[in-house]
Amino acid sequence: MKTPGAKKLSEFKFDTVNRQYVLRLYVTGATTRSRRAILNLNAICSEYLKGRYDLQVIDIHQKPTLAKDEQILAAPTLVKKLPAPMRKIIGDLSDRESVLLGLDLKRKS
16 A cells, blocks of 8 residues: 655655764774875865764774774774764775765765
8 A cells, every 4th residue: 555645765856965964983093094084084074065064083092982882893984973874984985986975975876
């Protein structure tokens, strides 16, 4: 039985313009990979999420409880808390295409 007014998933617009993002980047101190991840994420946020994101950079050496609560097993790890669904992206975020897909800023072609 079809619900009146229900839409197919393919009918929903891929709206990335108005969504607010909540991001957490877990790093391990000032390592090269951590610095690279911060720079790469800042570039992506500046280009695609101007004024629409809240970013926390968390050093897992200084705040191990936060990393444990999020079940962070490797660093750097980016956690997209909002918009749903929550996603984790591991690495220095240099693969821009993968990061954009993980943040739902680009559709898989």
